[in-house]
Amino acid sequence: MILVTGGAGFIGSNFVLQWLAARDEPVVNLDNLTYAGNLRNLDSVRGDARHIFVRGDIDDPELVAQLLRAHRPRAVLNFAAETHVDRSILGPAEFVRTNIHGTFNLLEAARAYWGGLAGEEQRRFRFLQVSTDEVYGSLSAEEAAFRETTAYAPNSPYAASKAAADHMVRAYHHTYGLPTLTTNCSNNYGPFQFPEKLIPLVIINALAGKPIPVYGDGQNVRDWLYVDDHCSGIRRVLEAAQPGEVYNIGGNSEKNNLEVVRTLCAVLDELRPAPRPYASLIAYVKDRPGHDRRYAIDAGKIRRELGWQPAQNFAGGMRRTVSWYLANTEWSSSVTSGEYQKWMNANYQERGAA
Ligand code: NAD
Ligand code: DAU
Numbered sequence: 001m002i003l004v005t006g007g008a009g010f011i012g013s014n015f016v017l018q019w020l021a022a023r024d025e026p027v028v029n030l031d032n033l034t035y036a037g038n039l040r041n042l043d044s045v046r047g048d049a050r051h052i053f054v055r056g057d058i059d060d061p062e063l064v065a066q067l068l069r070a071h072r073p074r075a076v077l078n079f080a081a082e083t084h085v086d087r088s089i090l091g092p093a094e095f096v097r098t099n100i101h102g103t104f105n106l107l108e109a110a111r112a113y114w115g116g117l118a119g120e121e122q123r124r125f126r127f128l129q130v131s132t133d134e135v136y137g138s139l140s141a142e143e144a145a146f147r148e149t150t151a152y153a154p155n156s157p158y159a160a161s162k163a164a165a166d167h168m169v170r171a172y173h174h175t176y177g178l179p180t181l182t183t184n185c186s187n188n189y190g191p192f193q194f195p196e197k198l199i200p201l202v203i204i205n206a207l208a209g210k211p212i213p214v215y216g217d218g219q220n221v222r223d224w225l226y227v228d229d230h231c232s233g234i235r236r237v238l239e240a241a242q243p244g245e246v247y248n249i250g251g252n253s254e255k256n257n258l259e260v261v262r263t264l265c266a267v268l269d270e271l272r273p274a275p276r277p278y279a280s281l282i283a284y285v286k287d288r289p290g291h292d293r294r295y296a297i298d299a300g301k302i303r304r305e306l307g308w309q310p311a312q313n314f315a316g317g318m319r320r321t322v323s324w325y326l327a328n329t330e331w332s333s334s335v336t337s338g339e340y341q342k343w344m345n346a347n348y349q350e351r352g353a354a
Contacts, residue, residue, distance in 0.1 A: 001026040003073040005058050005106065006080030008033055010193045011130070013041035015079065015231040016051065022235075026050040028071050030064070031080065032057045035339055040331060041192045058102040061109060068113040075126040075238060076110050078103060084196050085134070085158045086347050089289055092157035099161035100168075103129065107172045114178060128181045128238055129169045133223070133248065134159035135184060138292035145223075145296035146184070148246045155290050179243035183234055186250040186297045189317065190227035191324040195336060196343060198257065202264045203325045204332055206278040212265075213348055216287030218258035221294040225251030226317035229310035236308045247306070250297025253314040258282075263315075267322045285351040 002019075006012040007029035016027055026049070031037045033055055045051045052071070056063045058080045068076075080102060082088065082095045110127045117125060136146040137153030154163040172178040189199040202212050233249040241247065255263075265278035302308045312320070325332060 001028060001071055001073050002075045002077060003028045003030065003067060003071065004077045004079060005030045006037070006078070006130075007031055008037035008039055008041060008053070009079060009083070010036070010041075010190075010197075011188055011227055011230060012079035013038075013192050014190065014227045015077070015234065016042065017044065018228060018231045019235070020045055020048065020050055024050065026052065028052045028054060028067060028073065030054050030056055030058065030067060034082070035343075036083065036194050038192070038194075038335060040334060059097060059105050061105055064106060064109040065112065068109055072121075074121070074124050075128060076106060077128045077130065077234065077238070078106055079130045081130075081162070082158065085156045086196070086288060087343075088156055088158035088161070090346060092161075095157050095161040099158075100164045103165035104168055107168055107178065111172060111176055111178050126179050126181055126238060126243070127169070127172075128183070128234065129166060130234065131166050131182055131184045132159070132162050133184050133186045133250070133295045133297050134292065135163040135166055136295075139294040139296055141221075141294065143294075145250075145298035146248060147298045148184075148248055148301055155292055159292075173244045181237050181241050181243070182246045183237055184246065184248050184297075185230050185233070186223035186225050186295060188225055188227045188230050190321050191328070192331070193227070195332065195340070196347075198260065199264065199321060200325065200332075202261050203268070203322060204336060206265060206268055206281055207272065207325075207329075209274075210281065211283035212261060212278075212281045213283055213285045213351065214257055214261060215285060216291060218261070218284065219256045219293075220291060221254050221256050221296070222260075223250045223295055223297050224253045224255060224260070224314055224317070225249065225310060226312035226320070229312055232311070233302060233308050236306050237302070240306050247302040248297045248299055249302060249308075250299040251310050251312075251314070251317075252299065254294075254296050255314065263318050264322060267319055271322060272326060285348065 008031040
């Protein structure tokens with residue numbers, strides 16, 4: 001079996017669902033259910049004996065050691081993290097605790113567990129760190145896309161905390177020989193994404209007739225990848241990569257934010273027509289402090305060495321995503337009450353769009 005952390009979040013839950021659809025190998029899913037974790041994402045595997053959910057913290061040494069002893073996983077995949085850049089700007093402490101210290105704690109537990117394995121079990125074990133392209137910093141319009149050899153230059157507290165974790169993973173391989181793998185992926189979108197991130201926020205605000213907040217001039221560029229493709233990339237790395245390796249995962253889909261927002265509005269106009277075009281809701285608001293201008297991934301290494309490439313293009317992925325949110329309004333309502341409203345006020349009121 002494998003141990004997945006953060007498997008009730010956006011990418012983690014998509015990963016667990018994809019994994020269980022593809023194979024019989026069980027998953028232990030460790031997640032402490034922060035505001036971003038949601039067991040409803042896993043409704044379709046409720047009662048499935050191959051999915052063992054444990055509510056707990058990756059930063060709890062006894063719990064992690066006990067789970068490793070009890071379940072003897074062949075791999076640990078660390079998805080658990082604080083992940084929203086804007087939250088890291090308003091309150092970085094939790095990012096340091098979970099992303100840095102939590103990863104350190106998992107590494108320590110994995111090192112002890114792996115050290116106690118023998119033979120084939122020890123040889124097969126992997127620790128896979130799910131990381132981000134934000135560790136590489138920001139590109140100008142002319143610069144080449146991020147490669148695995150690009151120097152780290154994180155700019156937000158979130159990116160810095162992920163970079164620190166990646167460095168610890170690297171050090172555990174280099175120093176102790178722990179068989180680690182690291183993936184650095186671009187912006188994901190798709191089902192079950194918490195609506196603090198751009199794409200679900202646009203869909204949900206548009207459907208509610210609320211302003212669609214675009215930071216700054218809307219020209220910041222991201223490289224968008226449908227979440228299923230990220231999950232298949234991680235599975236490929238887990239199965240085929242050599243210990244110590246790093247792979248960038250991306251969608252070859254660079255778009256500026258305004259293009260993304262306009263695409264979503266056009267799909268909504270078609271699938272759920274309203275009296276006025278949804279794009280009329282676009283509202284330019286105060287920029288994110290230190291807002292990275294451009295991210296772009298060179299995914300050549302994973303394509304050449306492991307034969308992975310995305311199955312979904314941007315237009316298809318956007319359509320699927322909008323359709324999913326239209327078909328799952330109950331899910332959206334369940335995550336946009338209470339605490340969510342407090343966040344919307346904290347992040348947008350001062351920007352003039354709450
Ligand atoms: P998310 O915020 O949707 O989910 C994070 C999950 O981790 C939640 O279920 C939360 O409850 C859990 N968690 C948080 N702190 C925890 C702790 N201390 N102990 C146990 N569980 C904890 O995040 P996501 O977008 O699914 O991202 C998953 C991973 O992928 C992260 O490591 C992120 O850095 C990375 N990543 C995300 C993107 C993206 O575009 N979303 C892109 C590249 C990499
Ligand atoms: O690049 C990978 C990263 O992508 C992940 O590591 C992060 O976990 C994930 O959150 C994401 O980070 P971004 O900051 O790029 O994602 P976000 O959806 O917050 O913003 C995408 C772009 O849209 C960014 O340029 C900021 C802009 N934006 C965002 C929000 C929430 C707006 O213009 N308006 C908004 O209201």
